[in-house]
Structures are given as structure tokens and as C-alpha cells.
Amino acid sequence: MEQSGASLFERDLARLIVQTLKLKTDPAVIEPEAALFGEGLGLDSIDALELSLAISQTYGYQLKSSDPQIKTIFSSLRALAAAIEKNRTK
Amino acid sequence: MRETPLIGPYDVDDVLAWDQEGPRTVRRFLADAASLAESLPDRSTALNLATNRYEFLVGFAAAIMRRQVTLLPQSRASETLLRIAGEFPGSYALTDRGDAIEGIDSVSIQPRGDQALWPMDIPRIPPDRVVAVAFTSGSTGRPVPNKKTWGALTAVAQATGARLGIKAGDRLSVVATVPHQHMFGLEASVMLPIMHGLAMHAGRPLFPADIRAVLADAAGRWMLVTTPLHLRACVSESISIPPGGLILSATAPLPRNLAQQAEEHFQAEVHEIFGFAEAGSIAERRTVDGDRWQPLKGVQVAQNASSCLVQAWYLPTPVPVPDRITVDTDGTFVVHGREADQVNVAGHRISLGDLNQLLLKIDGVQDGVFFLPDEGAGLVTRLMAFVVAPGKTSEEIQRKLRAYVDPVFIPRPLVCVPSLPRNATGKLPRESVSELARQWLEREGDGA
Numbered sequence: 001m002e003q004s005g006a007s008l009f010e011r012d013l014a015r016l017i018v019q020t021l022k023l024k025t026d027p028a029v030i031e032p033e034a035a036l037f038g039e040g041l042g043l044d045s046i047d048a049l050e051l052s053l054a055i056s057q058t059y060g061y062q063l064k065s066s067d068p069q070i071k072t073i074f075s076s077l078r079a080l081a082a083a084i085e086k087n088r089t090k
Numbered sequence: 091m092r093e094t095p096l097i098g099p100y101d102v103d104d105v106l107a108w109d110q111e112g113p114r115t116v117r118r119f120l121a122d123a124a125s126l127a128e129s130l131p132d133r134s135t136a137l138n139l140a141t142n143r144y145e146f147l148v149g150f151a152a153a154i155m156r157r158q159v160t161l162l163p164q165s166r167a168s169e170t171l172l173r174i175a176g177e178f179p180g181s182y183a184l185t186d187r188g189d190a191i192e193g194i195d196s197v198s199i200q201p202r203g204d205q206a207l208w209p210m211d212i213p214r215i216p217p218d219r220v221v222a223v224a225f226t227s228g229s230t231g232r233p234v235p236n237k238k239t240w241g242a243l244t245a246v247a248q249a250t251g252a253r254l255g256i257k258a259g260d261r262l263s264v265v266a267t268v269p270h271q272h273m274f275g276l277e278a279s280v281m282l283p284i285m286h287g288l289a290m291h292a293g294r295p296l297f298p299a300d301i302r303a304v305l306a307d308a309a310g311r312w313m314l315v316t317t318p319l320h321l322r323a324c325v326s327e328s329i330s331i332p333p334g335g336l337i338l339s340a341t342a343p344l345p346r347n348l349a350q351q352a353e354e355h356f357q358a359e360v361h362e363i364f365g366f367a368e369a370g371s372i373a374e375r376r377t378v379d380g381d382r383w384q385p386l387k388g389v390q391v392a393q394n395a396s397s398c399l400v401q402a403w404y405l406p407t408p409v410p411v412p413d414r415i416t417v418d419t420d421g422t423f424v425v426h427g428r429e430a431d432q433v434n435v436a437g438h439r440i441s442l443g444d445l446n447q448l449l450l451k452i453d454g455v456q457d458g459v460f461f462l463p464d465e466g467a468g469l470v471t472r473l474m475a476f477v478v479a480p481g482k483t484s485e486e487i488q489r490k491l492r493a494y495v496d497p498v499f500i501p502r503p504l505v506c507v508p509s510l511p512r513n514a515t516g517k518l519p520r521e522s523v524s525e526l527a528r529q530w531l532e533r534e535g536d537g538a
Contacts, residue, residue, distance in 0.1 A: 023502070053327065056298075064297055
């Protein structure tokens with residue numbers, strides 16, 4: 001099943017992730033609720049760093065890992081999208 | 091040889107470590123280490139997996155007090171840990187709270203925060219005692235052990251501090267983005283502070299905003315122990331931090347223009363360390379001053395016809411340098427690049443031949459080869475791999491690999507192909523692989 005109800009913004013963010021990290025995955029098949037790190041997309045801390053720069057440049061939101069919510073924010077495409085929409089400055 | 095104390099010039103109420111949970115004084119550290127030492131099992135080797143730098147140090151010190159050797163796994167890949175535990179039978183794992191490792195007995199480092207009864211003896215350690223083992227990636231996924239004596243660790247810490255102009259009582263606050271299980275991390279973010287009476291941050295900030303917050307919070311002058319990767323991220327985000335600090339980078343060469351930008355933007359000196367797990371840190375340079383590396387005090391680098399060797403009083407035998415270098419008559423040297431088979435991804439070094447061997451061990455993989463493309467625009471250039479494995483998906487093979495190697499070496503992409511362009515003798519020339527990669531990138535590479 002594709003897209004499984006991803007919002008427009010979630011799909012934009014999926015494209016940014018795939019482009020930034022040069023993944024082979026088709027952005028449209030990233031499940032909004034699936035894990036981004038470890039299992040799932042299998043991303044690591046360098047990806048997190050690269051992604052944080054792209055998110056900061058694109059949406060003006062600087063991620064912080066000391067944020068108590070960081071594990072939740074990075075848990076899935078949906079959670080990351082929600083955090084960006086809440087904190088974005090551009 | 092004379093025994094030397096576990097920690098350097100501190101007063102008992104000096105801050106040895108700090109984080110958002112507050113300061114840990116020397117008094118508290120000694121109590122935490124002594125109390126953990128009492129509860130450790132009677133074994134000879136401990137895998138220290140603590141992610142918190144203070145708790146790592148408590149575990150390291152407790153192991154030393156019990157004359158146990160600390161094993162420093164390069165990665166937390168389950169297979170790696172089990173192999174190391176297999177090579178050192180009877181090993182147990184020291185972990186952060188609530189962290190259990192499957193198949194290995196685990197002891198949780200739980201600093202109790204009792205205050206030591208003063209006066210308390212600071213343990214003294216003979217320089218020839220092996221206190222730690224660092225691992226390098228070997229063929230067939232077998233980690234190769236490199237023994238570290240107390241003398242080697244303290245000598246490198248003293249020589250690095252002397253080169254950077256750090257004096258006892260400087261009270262620098264040391265913040266590190268590198269893991270302390272990595273040789274450079276152990277030397278620069280744990281041994282350097284405790285040998286000079288400095289305060290260390292217990293965490294490991296990752297994002298530029300985290301680094302900014304921790305440095306802004308640091309008491310007095312700060313020192314940032316980091317990598318070109320994190321430094322590039324901080325420069326690209328233009329974070330603002332108090333001026334006058336000291337930046338120490340290692341694990342990969344720092345481009346001079348990046349060092350220049352960092353010096354200007356952060357009003358901080360940027361120094362680099364050259365080293366490798368087998369010998370530890372061996373040389374230093376201030377990147378903006380030029381290419382030449384100055385060996386640390388006590389280190390000689392000698393050029394033979396075929397290789398370069400590092401000698402120091404604390405190294406039992408001369409150690410070959412894994413890079414191609416040219417040594418000048420004054421002992422300084424220039425690094426030209428890696429030996430042909432070696433690659434460095436985000437500060438982790440491995441041989442491509444060894445990676446290829448690992449690939450072939452995976453069920454269903456008939457043939458396969460790793461390749462490191464030329465540097466691209468991102469922070470890190472990832473390996474790619476071409477694999478012949480009918481009926482398997484690239485995700486399956488990547489998942490299998492994950493158990494054997496650090497995540498930074500997982501090829502991205504891992505491309506399944508019907509066959510590899512081997513020549514008549516069965517060899518796979520580098521040019522053919524490079525051509526395969528070029529064709530693939532042209533076809534699928536950009537934003538496909």
C-alpha cells in the first residue's frame with residue numbers, strides 16, 4: 001500500500017529526507033508512522049545531523065537533541081512533520 | 091617505572107564533570123568509582139558501553155581499581171560485541187542505566203552520589219599496566235585488539251596538553267561530540283581533562299543548536315573536541331558561541347578553508363590531531379598554519395623504504411602508519427592520503443577488502459564489492475556496494491551487514507546486479523567498479 005494517508009506536508013518532508021540523504025527509497029512509500037532510524041529506514045546519527053541542517057535551511061527550525069521530546073520527534077515521518085509545522089519560522 | 095595518580099591536579103571540590111543534572115565534584119567522582127569498584131564481578135575484562143561520559147569514566151576508573159582491563163568496542167553492533175566478548179572470555183558489559191546486552195552479563199553503572207570520606211587515597215597506577223583495549227576493524231569482521239597501557243594514555247594526554255598550551259589549573263571546560271570509546275575521544279575528551287584538572291561535559295551534543303547551548307553554559311574558557319563533520323555543521327548554521335575557545339578536531343583531515351571559517355566565526359583557535367587506534371594521537375597542527383604535522387613530544391616518525399613507523403617509549407614495538415606520508419628531516423610530516431585499500435567514513439577507518447569479505451559471508455550473496463565514490467556535496471560521502479544475490483533484496487543484505495559493521499559503513503546504495511565486471515583472471519579492477527558506479531549514478535543518482 002502506498003502513501004497510507006500521508007499529508008501534503010509529510011510528503012514534502014519525505015522528499016527532503018530522501019534527497020538530503022540520497023536514499024534509494026521512493027518518498028511516496030515512506031510510511032508516515034514507520035520508524036526513521038534503526039530498523040525502518042535505518043538512518044544513523046550522521047543522517048540526523050545532515051537532516052537537521054536541511055530542516056534548518058528549509059524550515060528555519062533548529063533541532064536540539066537535548067529537547068526531551070527528541071526521540072518522539074525523530075520516531076517517524078509524522079512526528080517529525082508535526083514538530084516542524086509547530087516550530088517552523090519559514 | 092613510577093606509578094602515577096588516576097587523576098591530575100584537582101582540589102577535592104573542583105568540578106570534574108557537569109551536565110544538565112548539575113556538577114560532579116572530584117570528591118563525588120572518587121566515591122562513585124570506589125563504590126562501583128566494590129560491586130564489580132571478579133573478572134578480568136569489561137566492555138564499557140556507557141554513553142554518558144561521566145559514567146564511562148566512573149566505570150573505567152572502577153575497572154582500573156579492580157585491575158580489570160576496559161574493552162572499547164568501536165560500535166554497538168550486536169555481532170561485534172559478541173565477538174569481542176568471545177575473544178576475551180569472561181567479559182561483562184558496563185552499561186548506562188537500564189541498558190542490557192543480549193548474551194553478555196551486564197552491570198549497570200549507577201553512580202550513587204555519596205560523598206567520599208576525606209582524606210581518600212587517589213589510586214596510583216603503574217605505567218606498564220594494560221588498562222584498555224581499543225579495536226580496529228579486521229578481516230572477516232574480527233575486531234583486532236590494540237592494547238593500551240596506562241603509560242601510553244597518560245603520556246599522550248600530557249603531550250597533547252603541552253602542545254595546546256594547557257596548564258594545570260587552567261580550568262578549561264571540555265565538551266566533546268565524539269564517542270569516548272573511540273581512541274581520539276578517550277584521549278582528548280577523557281584522559282586530557284583528568285590529567286590536567288579540567289571539567290568535562292558528560293553528554294555528547296550532536297546538533298549545532300546542542301553544541302551552542304552546551305558551550306554557552308560552560309564555565310570559563312571552553313574547549314570543543316570534535317570532527318570536521320560537526321564543525322562543518324556548526325559553521326553552516328553560524329551558531330553563536332562565546333569567543334576565545336579552543337577547537338580540537340580529528341578523525342579526518344580538516345579542509346583549511348573550513349578551519350579558517352571556524353577560526354574567524356568562533357574567534358577560536360582550531361587545532362587538529364593526527365592519530366590512529368594502533369598508536370593513539372601522534373601529531374598536531376594548527377590547520378590554518380599549513381599542512382605539516384608536528385609529532386607530539388616523545389613521538390618519532392621514521393621513514394623506511396617501504397613504510398613509515400611511529401616510535402615512542404610507551405609503544406612496545408614501532409607501529410606502521412596506515413596513511414601515505416612524507417617525513418621531513420626535522421621530523422615533521424605531510425599526509426598524502428590513505429593506503430590504497432583503506433577508506434575513512436565519518437572518522438571510522440576500515441579496509442575495503444575486509445568489507446568485501448564480510449559481504450561474501452552473508453547467506454545468498456554470490457559476489458559483491460564495496461566502492462567509495464568521490465566526495466559529493468553532503469557532510470559525509472557514503473560507501474556504495476554492488477552485490478550479486480539472486481532472490482535477495484538490498485534491504486535484507488543491509489540488515490544482515492548491520493550486525494557486523496558500524497552503521498557508517500552500511501553501503502548506500504546497495505545495488506543488486508546480475509554479475510560483476512570481473513576480468514578473465516577473475517580479478518575486479520578498480521576502474522571497472524568505478525565505471526559501474528559512474529553508470530549507476532548517471533542513471534539513478536540525482537533525485538531519482
